[in-house]
Amino acid sequence: MNEHAFWPPPPRTIMTPGPVEADPRVLRAMSYPILGQFDPAFTAMMNELMGMLRRLFRTSNRQAYPVDGTSRAGLEAVLAGVIEPGDRVLVPICGRFGHLLHEIAERYGAEVTVIEREWGTAFDPEEIIRAIRRHRPKVVALVHGETSTGRLQPLDGIGAACREYDALLVVDAVATIGGVPVNTDDWQLDAVVGGTQKCLSVPSGMAPLTYNARVERLLAGRRRIERGLRSAGEGTSARPYIRSNYLDLCQLQDYWGPERLNHHTEMTAMLYGLYEGVRIVLEEGLEARFRRHRMHERALTAGLAAMGLRLFGDPSCKLPVVTCVNIPEGIDGESVRSMLLDAFGIEIAGSFGPLKGRIWRIGTMGYSCNMRNVLLTLGALEAALLRHGMRVPAGQAVQAAMDVYAEEQAVQTG
Amino acid sequence: MNEHAFWPPPPRTIMTPGPVEADPRVLRAMSYPILGQFDPAFTAMMNELMGMLRRLFRTSNRQAYPVDGTSRAGLEAVLAGVIEPGDRVLVPICGRFGHLLHEIAERYGAEVTVIEREWGTAFDPEEIIRAIRRHRPKVVALVHGETSTGRLQPLDGIGAACREYDALLVVDAVATIGGVPVNTDDWQLDAVVGGTQKCLSVPSGMAPLTYNARVERLLAGRRRIERGLRSAGEGTSARPYIRSNYLDLCQLQDYWGPERLNHHTEMTAMLYGLYEGVRIVLEEGLEARFRRHRMHERALTAGLAAMGLRLFGDPSCKLPVVTCVNIPEGIDGESVRSMLLDAFGIEIAGSFGPLKGRIWRIGTMGYSCNMRNVLLTLGALEAALLRHGMRVPAGQAVQAAMDVYAEEQAVQTG
Known part of the structure; x- marks a missing residue:
């Protein structure tokens, strides 16, 4: 491909489950000039962002900040922080991103128990609660919005069961944050990880997350100040420290907290983008934003039905921001996708694993979730x-x- | 601080050792609209960038791509890839970032041997070669440009010694890439990690790196395709797999390579910024760029001398892009730094550990390295x-x- 075909990037209407189009205000914010990471203007912005993230996650947790990496960096940071080798972890799986949680937990030495359901369904919370009772895990890790299948996992009662059996509940809300209610405190979620490039409509590159005092207490036992910063004997603990330095939540919270201990160099432009993106979400209002996502889902699905297309998956747990469509018999799904991209500049997605070649996935997320995009698509x-x-x-x-x-x-x- | 004091960010002249000012062309590129990560226009850009990074690192290595995280994410990815638990690693240390390499290697289970020198000096390559001969490490990890002390570590002969004793040489070139020669192939460096926010003048957020066939062979034994993507029995190996999923070089090279195996969602805006930043470097030409950095260093140090200030550290190994100044007797260094920032909007840096409160560090890096900035400072x-x-x-x-x-x-x- 000739450079002129990709630089500067051609315009696209992006109707995938992410990355989706970014709000022009966000893109503009990303071009603001650099501030040093310990510039008081920059640390003030960091503090303000923490407050905004608390509102986004609907929590009063002290800890709410982004990890400097894509969504899975946030998931790994949380799992690496709460899992010590040999810990029992329960992962309910009904799609690709459940497998990812299994993968990460296993890499950090967990004894993982998996419960699986067919792709295109979600668990009845009672099934998960029964599994918690049976396996008594230290950590339950699950996906709230499974983009690979377009399903929303109901969370009611799971948080309460985790408290009862002394487990921590870690939730992947990468696809749902900012598009579907994520009620961290009401649902008693111990740690929640969001994504930027979906319903927040900020380019990929940060993983906003939050965790509560239960997680903080666990982390306190694993704190280890970095060599070159700690004095002799200071800042090391008896319990196994976290394997990753880059994704060490103890160090990250010392960097985001009043200690401001030097760690990585905060991603300036990404932080600007996230700041502006969350500002836009809060200006719109969470409830209004959720309603908007529901409305465009309704318009999109009405149009698909009128075309005679059938939706994939259990409708009772459909994820409002991702619509999965069965590829009609005799149609080459990839050929249709290529035509959409090449002729119309519109991108929709395929899927993974057992659903590869069987469904298209159409996202209606964040800034991409608008009437123009739905009608053009x-x-x-x-x-x-x-x-x-x-x-x-x-x-x-x-x-x-x-x-x-x-x-x-x-x-x-009216 | 009132929001108006930091949003949008106030203008700054940034003369620290990073993050420094970004080229306006880079900032503009970061505001280009989103492309999907498997959009042919985006993958063409990724391929083109790999070729440009090879020129930047002066290498013919197949592997040259950015890790999606700040510089230390790149360092951790390389060390996590080459270190298996129990491996012997040699780390020469004469500043804060040597300690960081020690820290990361230790976290990944290495038996680390450290040789130390006073901060403000560098090693004679012969000292390092003798230590290699004595300790027979599997990996030697060292810092090329130690920004905490402003020293440049000469690398002549170390790569050859590593080949002779069958060790891998991993180099932290975060501070030097694009400002000082980094001759990957000529110096027989096995893996090199650069930084964006210093001499490349791209905002923090990616770590461009390269590694050669020796490292690739080692990684091949540790490859493990992710759950949810692999078929039964496929893509796992007998040797210990890499602990981190996010920073797993085997997976990253399958994502950047022709396999294009799904991993993280590539950081769109950061990639645009890095692409434009490296383009600017190659347009200027590496040699011309190194000369420019030398010229502004000469002007800056002449000015400092005329003020009666004394430079810190061994002049024979001064890092051209960072100038360390002894804070004069009786002067409160932090108070001077605050006045520069508050009254003039100019940022210079302090330092760490034994040098805290003793020196100022003035960077002349990338876009910030220009006559206007030097004179104003x-x-x-x-x-x-x-x-x-x-x-x-x-x-x-x-x-x-x-x-x-x-x-x-x-x-x-003339």
């Missing part, structure tokens, strides 16, 4: 399907979505 | 020192630096 998908020889009732998909928007507007204007 | 430092009651020959520092620039111009115009 429906129109282009229809055209691509017609071009692939499928009989589609021409024009109806877009009309069905427009009907939904008209209805919504009628309701809103 | 000298003028402001003079004013701050006068304000702190020090007798300084007023006006002479800036004049001395201007003399250097005039001389340089005379030479260039």
